[in-house]
Amino acid sequence: MSTAIVFPGMGPSRFADAGRFMLLDPYARKRLAVADEVLGHRVAERFRAGGADYSEYAQVAFLVNCLALADRALDRAGEEPAVCVGPSFGQKAAVAYSGSLSYEDTLRMTVAMARCEEEYFREHHQDVVTHSFTRLPEDRLKEALRELDADGEWYEFSGYLDDDFHLLSLGAGRLDRFKKRISDLGGYSMYSMRPPVHAPAFAGLRRIVEREVLSGLTVRAPSLPLVADQDGTVLDSAEGVRTMLLDTFDRPIDWRAITDTLTGLGVTRLVFSGADNLFHRLRRTERAFEVRNLTPKSAVAARR
Helix, strand or coil: CEEEEECCCCCCCCHHHHHHHHHHCHHHHHHHHHHHHHHCCCHHHHHHHHCCCCCHHHHHHHHHHHHHHHHHHHHHHCCCCCEEECCCCHHHHHHHHCCCCCHHHHHHHHHHHHHHHHHHHHHCCCCEEEEEEECCCHHHHHHHHHHHHHCCCCEEEEEEEECCEEEEEEEHHHHHHHHHHHHHCCCEEEEEECCCCCCHHHHHHHHHHHHHCHHHCCCCCCCCCEECCCCCCEECCHHHHHHHHHHHHHCCEEHHHHHHHHHHCCEEEEEEECCCCCHHHCHHHHHHCEEEEECHHHHHHHHC
8 A cells, every 4th residue: 555645725824722732742833842952932822922824934834833742743653655645835845854955944945935925915915815616616616707707807727626626716706706607507616815825817926935035045946745736747857846836826736636646656545744624535536545543632632
């Protein structure tokens, strides 16, 4: 049985679960101590006080916990994956775990990217959201999109998660009508993200991060096969990893392509390392793989 480790995308993060794990678990404390030293402040304290779900402190905390859970799984359960993948925010943990970036540089990159994103979306695309919706097969999705086209509305895909599950970036002023149309067509709206993510319109952010963040980091070829979350390509070079990190800003993620690649590589089991409310529940995931889901909450419960 071949196993892949999956570092999930980041959802809203509460200190009640994530912070407790960071402070109690020995693997998390070890990762946290390095983060405190590298960043020059106590991450857990700033995470507790931060308030925002996607603040730079919440992002660092999520990264710390994802990698700590992987450390724990290797040490206590002998989990040695053959492949690594990190959709969306999970890229950051994946490049550290695969050896493409040092953990220290991954921490610095996470903070620098978070600040670039905050500044960019403060000035650009303030009227754009990324909306997720499911239960809308291709024919009905095309009908909804034709209506946007007929009205001259801008939109771009930000993610293809399952055969009937998508992320679409569009104007916030059209969102309520679009959600109603999804419902009328038998679909189901999930959540809307602000700032928006993973769309070609955000190429300007890509250029900023390339110039101000990645230019100062040493990216190496991965020591563990790493699957790109935009198209399922298996990366084996430093340049491929660097491109993936930049593509996250202006290319949609494609979980369908990822699962196809993993199946082609003979992977039959996925270990999700981090709090995941989405990818392990998708039908494509459940149909093709045995799944083990590692979360801070379950680790704390097991410790008790």
